Amino acid sequence: MAMRLFLSFLFRLTLVLFLLDSAYAQALRVGFYKNSCPDAEAIVRKTVASYFSQDPTVSGPLLRLHFHDCFVRGCDGSVLLNSTKTTSAEKDAMPNHSLDGFYVIDAAKEALEKACPGIVSCADIIALAARDAVSLATGSVGKETRTAGNYVWEVPTGRRDGIVSMASEALANLPSPYAEITQLKASFAAKGLSAKDLAILSGAHTIGNSHCYSFESRLYNFTGRGDTDPTLDPKYAIKLRSQCKPGDETTTVEMVPGSSTTFDTKYYKLVMKRRGLFHSDEALLQDKETIDYVYSRLDSPKSSFFFDFGVSMVKMGRIGVLTGKAGEIRKQCALVNS
Ligand code: HEM
Ligand SMILES: *[C@@H]1O[C@H](CO)[C@@H](O)[C@H](O)[C@H]1NC(C)=O
Ligand SMILES: *[C@@H]1O[C@H](CO)[C@@H](O)[C@H](O)[C@H]1NC(C)=O
Ligand SMILES: *[C@@H]1O[C@H](CO)[C@@H](O)[C@H](O)[C@H]1NC(C)=O
Numbered sequence: 001m002a003m004r005l006f007l008s009f010l011f012r013l014t015l016v017l018f019l020l021d022s023a024y025a026q027a028l029r030v031g032f033y034k035n036s037c038p039d040a041e042a043i044v045r046k047t048v049a050s051y052f053s054q055d056p057t058v059s060g061p062l063l064r065l066h067f068h069d070c071f072v073r074g075c076d077g078s079v080l081l082n083s084t085k086t087t088s089a090e091k092d093a094m095p096n097h098s099l100d101g102f103y104v105i106d107a108a109k110e111a112l113e114k115a116c117p118g119i120v121s122c123a124d125i126i127a128l129a130a131r132d133a134v135s136l137a138t139g140s141v142g143k144e145t146r147t148a149g150n151y152v153w154e155v156p157t158g159r160r161d162g163i164v165s166m167a168s169e170a171l172a173n174l175p176s177p178y179a180e181i182t183q184l185k186a187s188f189a190a191k192g193l194s195a196k197d198l199a200i201l202s203g204a205h206t207i208g209n210s211h212c213y214s215f216e217s218r219l220y221n222f223t224g225r226g227d228t229d230p231t232l233d234p235k236y237a238i239k240l241r242s243q244c245k246p247g248d249e250t251t252t253v254e255m256v257p258g259s260s261t262t263f264d265t266k267y268y269k270l271v272m273k274r275r276g277l278f279h280s281d282e283a284l285l286q287d288k289e290t291i292d293y294v295y296s297r298l299d300s301p302k303s304s305f306f307f308d309f310g311v312s313m314v315k316m317g318r319i320g321v322l323t324g325k326a327g328e329i330r331k332q333c334a335l336v337n338s
Contacts (some may be wrong), residue, residue: 028156028321032124037116040157044125047108048132056261059133060208061101066130067204067316068099069123071191072173074320076162077122080105080333083167093170098211102334105129109333122333123159127317131155134313137207137263138306152263153310155317160327163336177214177278181286191319193312199284199293200312203305205276206267207260209252212244215277220246231282233274240277253277265305268297 033040051058069079072090080102083089091099105125112120135152175187188198218229219241228237243253254260255277256267267276271294276282284290297305328337 028158028318028323030154030156032156032158033116033120037112037119039115040112040120040124041128041155043111043115044108044128045132047111048104048129049136051104051107052133052136056137057209058101058104059137059261059263060255061099062104062126062133063130063204063207065099065101065105066126066313067201068170068174069126070316070319071187072170073162073164073166074322075123075127075159075317076320076322076327077126077159077330077333078162078165079170080122080126081165081336082334083165087165088167089165090167090170091165093167098214101129105333113331118329118331120329121159121161121327122330123161123321124155124157125333127155127157127159131313134207134263134309137261139262152306153313156314158321158323160322160324161330161333161336162322162327175280177280178217179280179283181283181290184280184283185287191316193315193319195287195289196293197312197315199290200305200308201316202281202284203265203267203309205255205278205281206265207263208255209260210255210277212248212251212253215240215279216244216246216248218279219244229279229282231274231279231285236273236275265297265300265302268294268305272298 048058048062065079066075068090069075069077072078079090079099081089081091083092091102105122108125108129109120109122112125131151131153135150138152173187173190175184179187184198185195188194188201193201218232219237220226220228222229228234232240240253244251256270259266267281270276271281271284274282274285276284284294331337
């Protein structure tokens with residue numbers, strides 16, 4: 001009797017462990033490539049570092065790619081896919097969101113395919129490259145001496161690549177720079193991200209550049225009556241108008257003047273002064289939770305923002321991921337395997 005009970009207990013325990021194990025197999029985890037491709041993270045880091053040392057402005061596009069990947073169909077590398085004869089891909093959405101940095105992802109992929117063919121997904125490369133770009137842009141870590149502990153955050157990996165990319169989904173899922181706080185919160189909530197995540201992740205705009213056309217109407221024709229966005233500091237509007245003439249398609253402006261390649265908390269100081277480039281940046285001042293986060297940056301150390309940013313990035317990096325046997329590991333990031 002005791003033996004039967006024990007056996008039944010053992011059976012149940014085995015079942016539970018098996019179920020737990022398969023549940024975990026479906027989840028992302030730090031060090032997913034430890035055995036299958038031990039140098040995976042080092043290869044991505046080396047690639048990003050080599051481009052960064054030639055041109056530190058590469059960090060902005062790399063960080064933004066991860067956001068655009070995750071918000072459209074989950075973090076499945078769909079942002080990297082080229083359009084086909086029959087479908088227009090995310091990167092060709094109108095406007096195509098001036099995405100950049102694809103060549104860095106492609107270079108990392110090429111090196112990874114040499115080291116361990118068919119193992120590392122393009123979606124994971126984007127996630128790792130975003131982390132490495134931010135870590136390099138903090139400027140506080142040496143390029144060669146960095147160990148995993150020096151990263152701003154650890155990236156759970158194990159994403160697989162999707163096979164679909166649609167321009168229409170990019171338009172539908174990415175928030176507009178003219179969005180109000182309620183729209184921004186709703187857009188983030190639809191991805192399982194909170195108002196606090198919104199305030200934290202908007203801090204990404206502490207690095208990078210924007211085309212004039214992304215905020216032009218704030219300067220010249222905000223409501224269609226030749227007016228300026230009242231949430232923009234009027235003095236700053238004068239400065240921006242001198243940099244961005246109406247109809248300018250090519251000029252870019254630093255998100256944070258003089259500091260667009262340094263990852264820090266200056267963005268929040270600008271937003272407080274109503275000098276964020278986008279209406280969506282100023283919108284953070286329209287909600288209790290987001291304004292609290294913005295103002296709390298004044299008397300918090302940079303490290304507390306870095307910590308928060310890492311936590312929110314890991315959360316963003318889990319949106320709609322494909323794991324286990326779903327999707328595929330692309331051979332080339334711009335093409336699905338045939
Ligand atoms: C909250 C909603 C957001 C809106 C409305 C928004 C909008 C934009 C726009 C319009 C640009 C300028 C594109 C151009 O004209 O070149 C931009 C740039 C950028 N965004 Fe966002 N963004 C948002 C959230 C995020 C998030 C969550 C991240 C990353 C975690 C991010 C990272 C970046 C970066 C790094 C750049 C600079 C890109 C470069 O230097 O080329 N953004 N964003
Ligand atoms: C994807 O499209 C870009 C731009 O049209 C092109 O330069 C690139 O060669 C394409 N990639 C592949 C793998 O076909
Ligand atoms: C976005 O569109 C412009 C103009 O059509 C094109 O020059 C640019 O290469 C496109 N960018 C991407 C990433 O496809
Ligand atoms: C401002 O916007 C209105 C409404 O969209 C438009 O009719 C008008 O032509 C615009 N003015 C300028 C100077 O672009």
